[in-house]
Amino acid sequence: MEALANPYRLKIIALLAGRRIHVSQLAREMVISRPLLYMHLKRLENARLVTSKIELSEDGKAMNFYELIPFAIVLSPETIGEASKTLTVQKSAGTAPGTKGEKGDK
Amino acid sequence: MEALANPYRLKIIALLAGRRIHVSQLAREMVISRPLLYMHLKRLENARLVTSKIELSEDGKAMNFYELIPFAIVLSPETIGEASKTLTVQKSAGTAPGTKGEKGDK
């Protein structure tokens, strides 16, 4: 979900639709730096939305090609209701101040 | 899109599914503080996923009830491709260092 919460990442998916592109080429098409692209690609990989595979070009150069993992997600109050059962708010525990122990609040 | 990129906000939608709840009650059910809840609600409102309406309870207390605006969004490479045409990366302009003018990079 958070994986799709960024315009660059949406654009990566758009550019990857139907074809495979290697990192440097993708960086050029997006007009962003490679380190930044790597960061976004990592997020997409973690979310299982893309995969990569290193291949050797005709000359001996290693190229890392990315491609989409097909997906179709429907977002509606119902599907979110289902999904939210799974979700957790990481971090430690902690009570919720300002919610129960208040005597009139001030 | 970013509006749904947070577990609390997903939970708000889950809790709001089918019923209307006022702010304080919602804060209790979610076990978070009201200020935090307000922040998340504001984001959901900006994304047009929820609306609020202030009503007076039987005794004269003002209650701000929130409810869902029905929605159903399909996320797939195709729909994202469409959507990404619209999107922009705010901020100023700026070139993309490390992408074109490099002479061998180091």
Add this chain to the structure above:
DNA sequence: TACACCTGTAATTATTTTATTACAGGTGTA
């Protein structure tokens, strides 16, 4: 009046996310 509810918001701090800079190392060709 005190208390238990309700409404909000401004200011600050903490945390996460995004983005840049600076590296390090590989292959092939002129």
Add this chain to the structure above:
DNA sequence: TACACCTGTAATAAAATAATTACAGGTGTA
């Protein structure tokens, strides 16, 4: 060897988000 490509990552800076604290003000009831 220099150059033009390719691969990556560690460290840092900048910006956006999330969360807390501290207020301010309202109604109704004991």
